[in-house]
Amino acid sequence: MRPGxxxxxxxxxxxxxxxxxxxxxxxxxxxxxQGPAALEGVASAVLGGAARLPRALQEKAYAVSGWAEAxxxxxxxxxxxxxxxxxVTGHYPRRPYPVAFIGSSNGAMIHLAAxxxxxxxxxxxxxxxxxxxxxxxxxxxxxxxTRTAGRALLDANPDLVxxxxxxxxxxxxxxAGMTYFRVKWRRLAAAYRAFLESSLPPGATLVVVDxxxxxxxxxxxxxxxxxxxxxxxxxxxxxxxxxxxxxxxxARYRAGRSRWEYPPADGDSPEAEWxxxxxLLADLEDLAERNRWRLVRMRFGEPEDxxxxxxxxxxxxxxxxxxxxxxxxxxxxxxxxxxWALRSGSVPYWMVFNTEQSxxxxxxxxxxxxxxxxxxxxxxxxxxxxxxxxxxxxxxRMLARARKVGVFTGVDTRAYPRDFASLARAHRELARIxxxxxxxxxxxxxxxxxxxxxxxxxxxxx
Amino acid sequence: xxxxxxxHSVMDLTMASWRRRGPGPPVVCVHGAxxxxxxxxxxxxxxxxxxxxxxxxxxxxxxxxxxxxxxxVAGLADAVAAWLDAAGLARPCLLGGSFGCQxxxxxxxxxxxxxxxxxxxxxxxxxxxxSAVRLVGQWLRxxxxxxxGMTPLNVxxxxxxGLRRVLASFGASLRDxxxxxxxxxxxxxxxxxxxxxxxxxxxxxxxxTRLLPRGRLSVMDGLPHMVPYRDPHGLAREVAAFLREAGx
Numbered sequence: 001m002r003p004g005x006x007x008x009x010x011x012x013x014x015x016x017x018x019x020x021x022x023x024x025x026x027x028x029x030x031x032x033x034q035g036p037a038a039l040e041g042v043a044s045a046v047l048g049g050a051a052r053l054p055r056a057l058q059e060k061a062y063a064v065s066g067w068a069e070a071x072x073x074x075x076x077x078x079x080x081x082x083x084x085x086x087x088v089t090g091h092y093p094r095r096p097y098p099v100a101f102i103g104s105s106n107g108a109m110i111h112l113a114a115x116x117x118x119x120x121x122x123x124x125x126x127x128x129x130x131x132x133x134x135x136x137x138x139x140x141x142x143x144x145x146t147r148t149a150g151r152a153l154l155d156a157n158p159d160l161v162x163x164x165x166x167x168x169x170x171x172x173x174x175x176a177g178m179t180y181f182r183v184k185w186r187r188l189a190a191a192y193r194a195f196l197e198s199s200l201p202p203g204a205t206l207v208v209v210d211x212x213x214x215x216x217x218x219x220x221x222x223x224x225x226x227x228x229x230x231x232x233x234x235x236x237x238x239x240x241x242x243x244x245x246x247x248x249x250x251a252r253y254r255a256g257r258s259r260w261e262y263p264p265a266d267g268d269s270p271e272a273e274w275x276x277x278x279x280l281l282a283d284l285e286d287l288a289e290r291n292r293w294r295l296v297r298m299r300f301g302e303p304e305d306x307x308x309x310x311x312x313x314x315x316x317x318x319x320x321x322x323x324x325x326x327x328x329x330x331x332x333x334x335x336x337x338x339x340w341a342l343r344s345g346s347v348p349y350w351m352v353f354n355t356e357q358s359x360x361x362x363x364x365x366x367x368x369x370x371x372x373x374x375x376x377x378x379x380x381x382x383x384x385x386x387x388x389x390x391x392x393x394x395x396x397r398m399l400a401r402a403r404k405v406g407v408f409t410g411v412d413t414r415a416y417p418r419d420f421a422s423l424a425r426a427h428r429e430l431a432r433i434x435x436x437x438x439x440x441x442x443x444x445x446x447x448x449x450x451x452x453x454x455x456x457x458x459x460x461x462x
Numbered sequence: 463x464x465x466x467x468x469x470h471s472v473m474d475l476t477m478a479s480w481r482r483r484g485p486g487p488p489v490v491c492v493h494g495a496x497x498x499x500x501x502x503x504x505x506x507x508x509x510x511x512x513x514x515x516x517x518x519x520x521x522x523x524x525x526x527x528x529x530x531x532x533x534x535v536a537g538l539a540d541a542v543a544a545w546l547d548a549a550g551l552a553r554p555c556l557l558g559g560s561f562g563c564q565x566x567x568x569x570x571x572x573x574x575x576x577x578x579x580x581x582x583x584x585x586x587x588x589x590x591x592x593s594a595v596r597l598v599g600q601w602l603r604x605x606x607x608x609x610x611g612m613t614p615l616n617v618x619x620x621x622x623x624g625l626r627r628v629l630a631s632f633g634a635s636l637r638d639x640x641x642x643x644x645x646x647x648x649x650x651x652x653x654x655x656x657x658x659x660x661x662x663x664x665x666x667x668x669x670x671t672r673l674l675p676r677g678r679l680s681v682m683d684g685l686p687h688m689v690p691y692r693d694p695h696g697l698a699r700e701v702a703a704f705l706r707e708a709g710x
Contacts, residue, residue, distance in 0.1 A: 374672070405668050405679045413683055432665035434590075435672060 003087035006071050006079050009034060011126040012273060013105040015334025020110045020120055021091035028339035030427045040428045047421035051412065058418050059173050062383045067177035070128035076181075077152035081160050084125055085189030092119045097199050099445045102192070102284065103209035104276045107336050107350030108306040111314065114338035117442035119199070120209070121192050123280060124163075124273065127153075127181040128174075136175050137255040139166040139262045143218075143226050146179050154223050159187040161223045161279070163272035167230040168260060169239075169249065170353070172384045182272040186223070186279030193287060202292040205445060205462075208284060210276040210299040216240060216265040227272045228262040231303070233355040233388020240265065245387045252385065274303045274352070296462035298452065303352050305457040308365045311349045313443075313451055315369075318345060323437055326373040328402075329409075329430075330362060333380040335423070340430040345437045346376070354379045354417070359390040359398060366401055375402035376409040378426040381419040392416050465506065467525075470548040477545050478525035479518045482510020487578070487705060488551050491517040491690070492542065494560030495586075495635050496628035497619040498524025501612060502559065505690040509698040513705070516554075518545060520565065523623045523631075532630035535638040539568035543576055553578035555705060559690050560584050560661070561635045568638075571646040579708045580651040581701055584659055584687045588666035589641055597636065597661070604660035607686035644673035650708040651677045654700060656685030656692070678704070 007014055010032075018033030030037035050058060071079070101113050101120035113120045129149060134141040143164065150162050163182040168175065185192075200206065216236055217225040229239030238246050242259025250257055270277045281297075288295035300306055311328070318325030329346035331337070332354050341348045349365060351358035366372075377395055392413035399406030410425030453460040466481045480499055489509060491502040499506075499517035509515045519526040521541050522533055531537065542565060546554065556577050558566035563585035570577045591600065620628050651674045655667035664681070671677035680700050682689055689697050 374668070404671050404674075404677050407664070407668065407679065407681055429664060432663070434665055434669040 001071065001075055001078055003083040006127055007084065007087070008126040008128045009069060010066070010334065012107070012334050013122040013125050015336065016105045016107065016110050016120070017088060017091055017122060019336040019338055020113055023114045023338040024093055024117060024119060028427065028431065029337050032334060032423055037427070037431075040424045044421045044424035044428065047424060048412070050420060051415040051418060055418070059383055062420065063173045063176045066128065066174040067130060070130045070178035072130050073146070073149050076127075076129055076149040077156050079127065079153060079157070081157040081183070081185065081189055082191065085185075085191035088121060089191045089195035092195070094198065096201050097204065099205045099207060100196060100200055101207045101209050103280075104211035104274055104303075106209060106211060106274065106303050106306055107331055107333070108304075108310040108348070109209050110336055111310050111338055111341060111348040111350070112306075112448075114342070115314065115317065115443040116445055116448060121195070123277060124182055124184045126273075127183060128178045129181050130177060131179045132177065135255075136168045136172050137250060137257060137260060139168070139228070139260055142166050142175070142179055143220065143263065147220060150181065150224055151221060153181065153183070154221070157183075159185055159189065161186050161225075161277055163217070163225055163227055163269065164220065165227040165230055165272040167232070169229060169234045169386045170232045170382060170384060172253065172386065173382070180272070184270070184277040186277055188280060188283035188287060196287065197291060200291065200293055205294045205296055205449070206284065206288050208276070208281065208295065208297045210278075210297050211271070211274045211303055212299055212301050213271040213275045213303065214268040215271040215275070217267060217269040218263045219266050225269045226263065227269070228265060230273060231271055232353050233357070233386050238387065249387045294462060296449070296460070299459040299461065300457055304350070304358065304361045307350050307361070308368070309452065309455045309457050311347050311365065311369070313448065314341075314347045316451070317440075317443060318347070321440060324373070328372040328375045330375065330377040332358075332378055335378045335380050335426050337427060337430055340427070342439055343436050344430065344433045347372070354390055354395070355388045356390045356394070357388065359394055363398060366398070371401065371403055373403045374405040375399050376407055376430070377411070378409050379411050379416060379419070379422060381415075381417045381422055383418050383420070385417065389417060465503065465510070470545055472541055472544045472548050475521050475527040475529055475541070477519065477521060477527070477541065479516050479549070480506055481514070481516045482506050484510045484513045484515060486513035486702070487709065488514040488516065488554035489581075489701065489705070490546070490551065490554050490556050491515070492556060492558045492562035492565050493517070493520065493523070494562050495631040496523070496623055497616060498622065500524065500615040500619060501688060501691045504694040505697060508694040509701060512698070512702055516549070518542065522627050524619065525622070528627070532627060534634050535564050535568050538565045539572065542569050543573045546576055555579040555581060557581040557701065558583065558585070560586050560687060561631065564635060564638045564640050567640055567643050567647060570649060571643040574648065577649055579649050579705065580647065581654065581704065582651060582670065583654040583689050583697065584656065584662045585640065585653065585667070585670050586635055586661065587638070587640070588663055589639070590666070591663070592636055594632070594636060597632070600661045604687045607658050608688055609692050612688060612691050641669070641673060644670060645675065647674055649676065650704070652700065652704040653677055653679045654689060654697065655679070655681050656687060656689045657681050657683040658685060659687045661687045
């Protein structure tokens with residue numbers, strides 16, 4: 001099975017990889033990097049038309065789109081981590097880089113990497129696996145049905161840790177017909193090693209993107225954990241013990257239960273999607289020493305800790321270049337546009353997802369930052385009225401903080417959160433902003449490191 | 463309170479207007495190309511409950527006299543400025559619809575101190591789309607979303623003005639470089655765009671706002687170009703909130 005086929009396209013890691021690698025090739029990200037800009041009009045019309053279908057049909061179509069791209073369970077043992085790593089490195093142009101990133105996926109980090117014109121290698125990939133006969137609100141059933149396939153995957157790939165993740169809150173539609181296997185490299189893949197050795201000259205810096213976020217898990221076997229829910233609108237306690245918001249959500253979706261039953265948690269692990277698995281560090285230290293690179297560890301507590309740091313970095317960079325730096329582009333999940341952020345002179349602020357917590361973080365950033373003339377927001381639609389999702393009205397209040405232009409970009413507020421056409425519209429509308437600026441030369445790494453090392457949000461070990 | 467029909471003599475012409483005297487500060491509506499106050503009256507009805515709201519027929523259109531000359535933006539703006547004096551309105555808010563925005567901007571830019579604020583609803587014309595063919599295409603695409611009740615009003619307006627004058631007003635709209643004047647509008651301005659307006663793109667509405675020193679954009683979801691006719695209540699709320707803030 002081709003690695004590009006096995007890895008989920010609609011995931012933070014691949015979204016990030018596509019956006020950054022396209023940027024390094026001098027390209028923007030129409031249709032989230034999945035198709036040419038010429039098709040945007042058609043895609044937007046088709047998906048916009050789908051928004052008028054009955055809700056059940058829309059949800060079904062979304063679930064089927066996820067199922068269609070998932071790996072049949074019998075083929076899971078065929079997957080090889082070496083192929084996945086080669087597929088990843090194949091995205092990037094081969095040239096010398098003064099700095100490279102490896103580790104956690106993070107939308108703010110790709111704007112950092114884009115500013116530096118540096119590549120990033122993901123530690124984690126999502127392998128969606130087809131699975132039938134389990135309802136979304138039955139995590140134990142999900143684990144029971146997929147446990148053997150998980151074991152087979154791990155036996156064939158001793159360098160991987162499997163974080164089987166079950167989030168019936170945010171992934172409700174997707175997990176109807178598939179399950180989420182997130183794999184993390186605990187040893188450095190040969191293709192990663194080869195790519196880094198051919199790209200980083202002696203004296204270069206290798207930055208480990210180390211998100212310290214952990215989440216309750218149940219140990220299934222060696223290198224195999226089952227994660228209870230995920231970072232997003234609901235809390236760890238709500239996944240574990242339920243609560244009024246969970247009961248209300250399950251009643252709204254007629255789940256026939258008032259809370260989820262996870263197998264008992266026996267600890268926590270690096271969060272499946274965002275967290276860094278420190279097992280990889282030993283190989284990275286070795287490699288850096290042998291190649292006379294500096295190894296720097298950029299550690300932060302939660303994914304969004306990096307967002308205000310990168311936003312401030314961009315703003316100060318724009319000011320140095322004599323640009324106003326008065327536009328803010330608020331991005332969500334895998335809707336990221338490093339090329340248009342720079343082209344439009346926008347300060348990027350990335351959010352994990354469109355949740356109330358992310359909204360609160362973004363508001364806190366706006367409280368501290370000098371006010372913006374323009375605020376744009378793109379919102380990823382996952383099709384679920386999930387716990388803790390912020391409403392279009394909530395986002396509108398944030399947009400009202402712009403001095404002049406506070407607008408949704410590519411969002412049909414009446415269809416949200418089932419506004420699937422936003423995938424096509426977000427880029428199209430960004431690309432139409434009238435006033436744009438020349439693309440800058442890459443930021444200098446030494447100045448950037450100085451800036452980052454001073455920030456309280458980050459632990460800087462170098 | 464009913465609508466009052468009024469006339470004023472301005473530059474040897476009689477100019478017709480409608481007024482509903484609300485308690486709040488004055489707002490004067492300026493209609494689009496080829497049409498007249500007819501499309502603005504629903505808004506006057508609603509906004510007039512809270513504000514001293516007027517709608518004015520530009521010379522050559524609706525119930526105003528027809529001058530010998532064909533309309534130009536500068537000529538119409540001169541007439542509006544003179545009419546403001548005749549009506550005794552000091553620094554009112556001018557609310558333009560479509561081409562009316564171009565006239566309102568010309569008044570604000572060239573007659574400093576005569577207006578207190580502007581509301582630009584669907585400001586024309588995007589310089590990226592400055593061609594008659596494109597304009598017609600956009601007008602057709604937009605028209606499917608407009609209220610069918612507006613068509614007989616448009617027909618009456620075109621009959622009043624005559625084909626030559628209607629076409630001349632479209633020509634004036636295309637020739638006017640609104641983007642060059644926005645910088646000189648020093649009063650607070652609310653730019654309003656209908657979310658489904660096919661004549662005024664989102665990017666252009668943003669650019670208009672950006673070029674205005676004191677501009678602010680409001681996008682009204684799901685509405686076509688003629689917001690004042692399609693959603694007078696929603697627009698009246700936006701205008702009232704804007705004037706409250708601008709006045710404070």
